[in-house]
Amino acid sequence: MEKKLNMRQLQHKATLEAIRSAVDKMVDTVGFDAMTIRDICKEVDITVGTFYHYFSSKNELLKDRYIRSNEHFQTFYDENLASMDEIEALRLFFEHYFAYSSTRVYQLYKRFMQVRIDEYEKWAETHPDRIRQIILEIITSGQKKGTIRTDRSAEDMAEFINMLLQGFTTAYVTYDREAPGRTGIIEIITECIDSLRA
Amino acid sequence: MEKKLNMRQLQHKATLEAIRSAVDKMVDTVGFDAMTIRDICKEVDITVGTFYHYFSSKNELLKDRYIRSNEHFQTFYDENLASMDEIEALRLFFEHYFAYSSTRVYQLYKRFMQVRIDEYEKWAETHPDRIRQIILEIITSGQKKGTIRTDRSAEDMAEFINMLLQGFTTAYVTYDREAPGRTGIIEIITECIDSLRA
Known part of the structure; x- marks a missing residue:
């Protein structure tokens, strides 16, 4: 390509x-x-x-981070998750998102979240949010293959996963930086993801 | 009192x-x-x-909203949840949080989230976050009474619930305002909360 x-x-x-x-x-x-x-x-x-x-402007640097993160997760998906069991793919995507977000420089991430809240709609217009789309793609594919529940809509499950990701990020920049990555919490989230298995 | x-x-x-x-x-x-x-x-x-x-300052008005929301949820807990089955209490707390957050004036909430990300630590120093404490209290009480799992730490489960709440709020102010409140999503979240039952 x-x-x-x-x-x-x-x-x-x-x-x-x-x-x-x-x-x-x-x-x-x-x-x-x-x-x-x-x-x-x-x-x-x-x-x-x-x-x-x-x-x-300086804020454009934050938009650029949004674009780079889109590219990063797209590559991660293409190279690692595309043909995997979907529940396993969701787990790994989450884990990778955790690792990626927690290593971003804290102060930048804080500012990024603030500007994102303001400008996301503008950014997404020209650069659609790949993270949300990838999650939806994994779930839709899992439903077709029978690995993911069909008694719930793909959109609802995807939005739920996305809320978990957003919750991680917001907790990370607002409160205790250590907490969201604690093993126990990741285990609970993994259980929730597992509960989407068909 | x-x-x-x-x-x-x-x-x-x-x-x-x-x-x-x-x-x-x-x-x-x-x-x-x-x-x-x-x-x-x-x-x-x-x-x-x-x-x-x-x-x-104007930003102090946002801190005031934080304090009022603390008071609001404390009252809601005292009057409605304090002596209830703990899983049921967590469900109702979540539902109430959804309703409370989605009716806040959207633009104010957006600015609130941004300033909160910056100033939360300062606010919480003088006005500890009641929402997080209430969730932890419910879970600790449930563990004592045997309604909530003890194979996970109360702190991890509380932080998980808190991440869900934060995720709801961030999704609400960043993306589609309708999505986080969809029935299907609330049902998935309810399932996750139910999975904490002993």
């Missing part, structure tokens, strides 16, 4: 990746709120004008 | 309630972000100085 990129496109992609790395690094050291666009440019060694060619 | 208030305290309480009503009303008509402190004062017929005697 990969198209061959010309030199200009390759340069564009390299600069984008350099900005992304710099942001990830500076969020960790300086913090998202304290970090300025000028700082980022200094780190990447580009002009502010070049930065604005990629992102029109 | 109610203490008798003197005239001055009664006046204080009346003004506080008047401000709260005005805010609730104006959030609905004007919106939280557009509403100014001056507007609120005009509505209540108090000076700006008086307002600042009660709240030091």
